[in-house]
Amino acid sequence: MSTLLVNGLGVMMIAATIWWFWLWKPKQGAQASNGVLLITVANGTYTPSTIDAVEGEAITLEVVREDASPCAEFFIIDGLGVNVQLSLHTREQVVINAPQPGDYPMHCQMNMYQGVLRVR
Numbered sequence: 001m002s003t004l005l006v007n008g009l010g011v012m013m014i015a016a017t018i019w020w021f022w023l024w025k026p027k028q029g030a031q032a033s034n035g036v037l038l039i040t041v042a043n044g045t046y047t048p049s050t051i052d053a054v055e056g057e058a059i060t061l062e063v064v065r066e067d068a069s070p071c072a073e074f075f076i077i078d079g080l081g082v083n084v085q086l087s088l089h090t091r092e093q094v095v096i097n098a099p100q101p102g103d104y105p106m107h108c109q110m111n112m113y114q115g116v117l118r119v120r
């Protein structure tokens, strides 16, 4: 390898480090109002797909499926024991009591729909 290439790689790694530790900030997630948050399941996306919750505070997710494809049929949250069958155009309530801190992936049974519940 030429010295130029090695120097180039070094610069890139420094840039990546600066980006990671100083510049990059995680996007703020949606928060419940009065403990309730509506999630719409449509067009391959949960809206919102990133949800911020507070440790120990119950949160009620109201999940509405607007996508008729079988892909959207189940709403699953890993680590919280949530696995709910969704009916079309119906608000399905998912209550999460006293969540512990962590990132809990939300997804459909095929992992096409994806999101995360972040508890801090």
Ligand SMILES: [Cu+2]
Pocket: 070, 071, 072, 073, 108, 109, 110, 111, 112, 113
């Ligand atoms: Cu799916």
